[in-house]
Amino acid sequence: MADKILEIKDMKKHFNLGGGQVLKAVDNFSIDIYRGETFGLVGESGCGKSTTGRTIIRLYEPTSGQVIFNGEDVSKLQGKKLKEFNRKMQMVFQDPYASLNPRMTVGNIIAEGIDIHGLCKGEERKKRVNDLLKAVGLNEEHASRFPHEFSGGQRQRIGIARALAIEPEFIIADEPISALDVSVQAQVVNLFKKLQKERGLTYLFIAHDLAMVKHISDRIGVMYLGNLVEVTTAEELYANPLHPYTKSLLSAIPIPDPEVERTRERIILEGDVPSPLDPPSGCPFRTRCPNVMPECALSMPPMKEAAPGHFVSCHLHK
Numbered sequence: 461m462a463d464k465i466l467e468i469k470d471m472k473k474h475f476n477l478g479g480g481q482v483l484k485a486v487d488n489f490s491i492d493i494y495r496g497e498t499f500g501l502v503g504e505s506g507c508g509k510s511t512t513g514r515t516i517i518r519l520y521e522p523t524s525g526q527v528i529f530n531g532e533d534v535s536k537l538q539g540k541k542l543k544e545f546n547r548k549m550q551m552v553f554q555d556p557y558a559s560l561n562p563r564m565t566v567g568n569i570i571a572e573g574i575d576i577h578g579l580c581k582g583e584e585r586k587k588r589v590n591d592l593l594k595a596v597g598l599n600e601e602h603a604s605r606f607p608h609e610f611s612g613g614q615r616q617r618i619g620i621a622r623a624l625a626i627e628p629e630f631i632i633a634d635e636p637i638s639a640l641d642v643s644v645q646a647q648v649v650n651l652f653k654k655l656q657k658e659r660g661l662t663y664l665f666i667a668h669d670l671a672m673v674k675h676i677s678d679r680i681g682v683m684y685l686g687n688l689v690e691v692t693t694a695e696e697l698y699a700n701p702l703h704p705y706t707k708s709l710l711s712a713i714p715i716p717d718p719e720v721e722r723t724r725e726r727i728i729l730e731g732d733v734p735s736p737l738d739p740p741s742g743c744p745f746r747t748r749c750p751n752v753m754p755e756c757a758l759s760m761p762p763m764k765e766a767a768p769g770h771f772v773s774c775h776l777h778k
Contacts, residue, residue, distance in 0.1 A: 571588070616640060
């Protein structure tokens, strides 16, 4: 059995907006992530993917549930233990324009974590920054420049170097390619794969581009309105999707064969995504589901193993 690096048990993140309104951004989220794998998390915008990542790393405090990293409950960590956790888990943010301090040089941006954790100084610090720049495909002379002097793809490489600076074990990549040109996206994904192989990293890779997620992920979780609805390997998800929502997402991916593209079935969902302020009773997907049944309104379907390693939350699969 592979070694679990992260266990998430019934994690919730609700935001109290006042006036009795509660936004249920993440609801009953449970997953295990194994050391050395890439777990892809996909879903439409607003489904709670980024909030999930930020809650795991404690940028947000969970409303309830547990996040267990290397056998320790993250919510209970304080002082030295919390600082050690912050070193072992890092985040690469979605927007490479907003996530870098425009007043700091690239060298100081990358070395900020090194300085906070007191890992090295002087020439050793400079050498580590230069090595990190090379590792992400940049040059030593880039260390003295400022973020505005770089393209979007280069800025994201700087963000990756910053995350790697304190030698983490686990990286949460929060839609790290969505703000980049299509021509650059594949380069950055391939960089993630190369660094994982070299450094033995584990990734939670958050995205809404299913085609790109398949390219990088070992397993994929599909999220809808704050809930996980399907989890399995990347190959199995594409070959045999079980949840109606997953099927609709996959049917929207373009196929580079005009004949196949012209004749294949498209699943068009009716209506808009419900508000997380007032989610539907029972299954959150029932208001848009082409296979809706009366029991879907009565209870949330539990996550069940429909096939070995293939989990789905749907009343169609009992």
